[in-house]
Amino acid sequence: MKGPWTARIVAELTPAAVIRLATTLAIGFAGGLLFACAGLPAPWLSGAGLASAAAAVAGVPITVPEWLKGVSLVVLGVIAGSAVTPDSIAMMARWPLSLAGLAVCVGLIMISVSVYLERVHGYDRATARLSAVPGAMPYVLALATSCAGADTARVAIIQVVRLAALLILLPAVLTELGLTRPELAAPPRPTATLLDIALMTAAGTATGFAFKHFGVPAAWLFGPMVGAAAVTGSGLAGNALPDWLTVPGLLVMGTMVGANFAEMDVRLLRNTVVAGLGSVLVGAAAGIACAIPVSYLLDLPVAQVWLAYAPGGVETMAVMALALGLDVAYVGGHHVARFLGLGVVVPFFLRKELARTRTD
Numbered sequence: 001m002k003g004p005w006t007a008r009i010v011a012e013l014t015p016a017a018v019i020r021l022a023t024t025l026a027i028g029f030a031g032g033l034l035f036a037c038a039g040l041p042a043p044w045l046s047g048a049g050l051a052s053a054a055a056a057v058a059g060v061p062i063t064v065p066e067w068l069k070g071v072s073l074v075v076l077g078v079i080a081g082s083a084v085t086p087d088s089i090a091m092m093a094r095w096p097l098s099l100a101g102l103a104v105c106v107g108l109i110m111i112s113v114s115v116y117l118e119r120v121h122g123y124d125r126a127t128a129r130l131s132a133v134p135g136a137m138p139y140v141l142a143l144a145t146s147c148a149g150a151d152t153a154r155v156a157i158i159q160v161v162r163l164a165a166l167l168i169l170l171p172a173v174l175t176e177l178g179l180t181r182p183e184l185a186a187p188p189r190p191t192a193t194l195l196d197i198a199l200m201t202a203a204g205t206a207t208g209f210a211f212k213h214f215g216v217p218a219a220w221l222f223g224p225m226v227g228a229a230a231v232t233g234s235g236l237a238g239n240a241l242p243d244w245l246t247v248p249g250l251l252v253m254g255t256m257v258g259a260n261f262a263e264m265d266v267r268l269l270r271n272t273v274v275a276g277l278g279s280v281l282v283g284a285a286a287g288i289a290c291a292i293p294v295s296y297l298l299d300l301p302v303a304q305v306w307l308a309y310a311p312g313g314v315e316t317m318a319v320m321a322l323a324l325g326l327d328v329a330y331v332g333g334h335h336v337a338r339f340l341g342l343g344v345v346v347p348f349f350l351r352k353e354l355a356r357t358r359t360d
Helices: 004-011 016-037 043-057 066-082 088-122 123-130 137-144 152-176 194-213 219-233 242-263 264-300 302-310 312-325 327-347 351-359
Strands: none
Touching: 004 152, 004 327, 016 043, 016 066, 016 242, 043 088, 043 152, 043 242, 043 312, 066 194, 066 302, 066 327, 088 264, 088 302, 088 312, 088 327, 123 152, 123 264, 137 264, 152 264, 194 219, 219 312, 219 327, 264 302, 302 312, 302 327, 312 327
């Protein structure tokens, strides 16, 4: 008798579903290969994202089944956690000041982006404020259905455009501006042994189940990351996982982002994309304005702090840090803190709109 998880995988392995998945991965691979040949940063993440997004808008059925999303997140979490060392754990003492800067940054992003969308593009207050929330897209879209007058379609498009723009453009921008400071990145380490891989995967998977049980955000990314980090940070295993595990995970993550553009209204997308890109620029400017002083005070790469403050999704920003050779624990930890903080702050940010809805 098949369990629910096994039954779901079998249901998603019909001939038609397999063809759609093969097409999706082939398009993502072609985009990643093109970016890699061009020497662009994070090619298997940003190249796959751009190619799959373009294909989705053109009407190609871009889909990533849930089981593959789960597997890729576990793999990426273990890879990210394997980069943690006893030295990087000691760096966590610097986090309180950085988290205070994050709180200021989130507030600045939400206010500046909402004002931009209201004043420049004429959005109503509810739509502008929902579109300005940095990340936490499922939560934001759920709130959009409860806010009086909010245009849920525009909110969704701006959130997706922001995520895609960060995925595709940010690695190149950070590299071209020379902000990654590779001299502060962890030195390269030898490829992990099969025993190292098994130990980190077992610890990561167990932690993933625990995080999922307790409702931790992005449990199947951060659970494996924490579990693997506990193994490497304690010195039980100190080697990085090989590229043959990393590249497929980045490829699937890129196609997952691109799949968000499937079945979108092309006319509405065209009319909204300018506002979405403008909100990315405004949010990025607010992020770097907060990141520069924090990076100076803590002697951290500007790119690392900026990525931790960037208004993107938890999983995407952590994976981008991995692809750029930055401290994944630092970036991912800040995005989890932002996600949890938004759950408290956003209802107050939208209190008037939510109050109108309840009384209508």
